[in-house]
Amino acid sequence: MDNFIIVGNMNIILWILTTVLLLLSFFKDKKKTVIALKKASKKMLNMSTLFFFVMALFSLAIAFLPPELLHNYIGKDSGLKGVFIALGFGSISVMPGFVAFPLAATLKMQGIPYYVIGAFTISLMTVGFVTFPLEKKFLGARVAVIRNILSLVVTIIAAIIIKIVFGE
């Protein structure tokens, strides 16, 4: 539970930091502060449609690709097949850390090796089907595809090294 408190506090730190800096900026130069706020709202507005779109994809992915699904597919003796299932699931699905890591811990307790778990968590962090539209907006399709493929390669390398390090 401590973790939830720390993560909750991160928000409070963000709120306090933003308020303090905004006030400081306001007292130093009102004009500049107004420009900063205008820029902030323009950037948010500029992203709003895509934001709701990605959020919709995000919630559909969580609802229709629930963590239990991964749980059912990865067996104890899964080995290389397990790595690929973990990679695929991690790339396509999305879930917040407080869902993903308890799931990973459960898998570990059931005897799934670290390298399969790593393939899942690292691809979850770095490869994003759902966030692809967002990435495409900022980087263009080609760069976004390259970035995601390279992230997949990093995940595979990491899984191999984790296998060696933990000797599983």
Place this chain on the structure above:
Amino acid sequence: MKEVSQNSKNEQSIYSSSKKKRKKKYILILFIIFFLGFIIYSYLNNFQEGQKTGKIFFHTLYEMLKILPFAFILIGLFEVWVKKETVIKHLGDNSGLKGYFWVLILASFTVGGLFTAFPLAESLRKKGASLKVIFAYLGFAGIVRIPMTIFEISFLGLPFTVTRLSITIPLFLLIGVFIGSILNKKDFHFNQG
């Protein structure tokens, strides 16, 4: 005369690309309307997966609204107050390894995921940060965020997290250098989709 026709050609292409963008936007809005319709339908007809989707959607929306406006104000303040020379000095093409170190720290404090990482990357570019450093930042933003890492340590143990970080940080640094140096040659601009 030649220049004039060139200009009107440019204007035409800008016009048609903005038209395309608008069309894309309408498709997205249509999807969102269908999505909301689907949620309402699910609640009326007791469709469980749909209800779950709705719950997750509004919950994440609420969580994001607690973060994003503040993060964007910080980006706005950054654009107004931080001088271009400062960014060039610390994150520019000649900043060396130090530049990557700073964005590693920045990435660990990034909140709101890619929704804030991309706009921030765009601002950094405007201020003269190196593309290599920026793409390293985008990679780091996925793997070193503090809240996520704390969860990971408590559920999978410190040895796993240390191993993962010591593999992925250097690799994403290399990816940043790789993509950045290619795009440097190609006159790359953010926000082109």
